[in-house]
Ligand SMILES: Nc1nc2c(c(=O)[nH]1)N(C=O)[C@@H](CNc1ccc(C(=O)N[C@@H](CCC(=O)O)C(=O)O)cc1)CN2
């Protein structure tokens with residue numbers, strides 16, 4: 001687990017307050033559809049939390065840069081094996097799965113995407129929609145449908161099928177979505193997640209939950225894949241940050257909510273529903 005080496009004293013004090021607040025306030029057991037984070041003690045001042053987030057992002061990016069290609073491949077293989085062996089994967093006829101970007105040093109999802117296609121799951125992958133951090137998830141029917149999109153070279157699905165008709169959008173079809181496999185930069189064991197700062201996934205999950213709730217469906221299970229170097233003591237959060245149900249690393253499955261524990265087992269605080277993180281779930 002990566003330990004923060006935050007030099008500035010103010011940052012360290014804020015992190016300590018944050019940890020103390022988390023220790024003193026046991027998480028409230030709330031249903032997954034409403035799980036979200038209350039601002040922790042360190043998060044009273046939005047600017048400070050943004051600064052804390054930036055600092056953690058830099059720390060984790062540095063740790064990721066130190067990983068060798070072989071190390072990333074070995075961890076990715078173990079992580080994929082855990083996900084593919086899980087009930088969460090088997091029980092998901094419809095799944096959203098990210099397409100990993102090697103340049104961003106993300107856990108490789110090639111084997112997972114291939115297994116989903118081979119297993120005839122209805123598979124959806126992300127395509128950024130606009131400069132306002134909106135993305136949608138389009139049906140993927142084969143590797144040839146992906147194209148590398150600037151500026152980061154992330155492979156995204158072409159907006160139309162070969163015959164020119166629009167590719168199906170997971171939130172525009174009348175089908176449930178059971179599983180979301182998501183990337184991120186940093187995670188902690190209670191299910192707090194830090195992304196790359198766009199708010200893309202937070203916004204999408206909010207929309208996906210509303211989509212499910214409006215139709216009386218269960219919300220999708222949120223599973224993140226992480227290198228060991230991406231696990232930190234505590235991720236600083238704000239109210240809009242979505243708590244996830246489980247994290248899969250090369251060493252273990254960490255269940256962060258009752259739903260995560262039921263679908264993936266593993267260690268962690270799943271029984272207590274602590275995906276709500278710092279306790280003030282609203
Ligand atoms: N594989 C993958 N696909 C994804 C995401 C992702 O994180 N991973 N996204 C999830 O949101 C969306 C794309 N958003 C992204 C946001 C920032 C960066 C990025 O490279 N940021 C640089 C910093 C850039 C800067 O500072 O200007 C970085 O993180 O180093 C990449 C993708 C949709 N698709």
Ligand SMILES: Nc1ncnc2c1ncn2[C@@H]1O[C@H](COP(=O)(O)OP(=O)(O)OP(=O)(O)O)[C@@H](O)[C@H]1O
Pocket residue numbers: 053133184193194195196197198199200201202203206240241
């Ligand atoms: N549900 C939402 N609705 C509107 N804005 C949001 C939502 N979630 C996040 N944002 C905004 O997105 C910006 C980035 O948020 P944050 O730093 O938490 O992103 P992140 O979790 O790192 O990114 P991502 O979700 O893409 O992985 C913030 O300005 C935040 O206010």
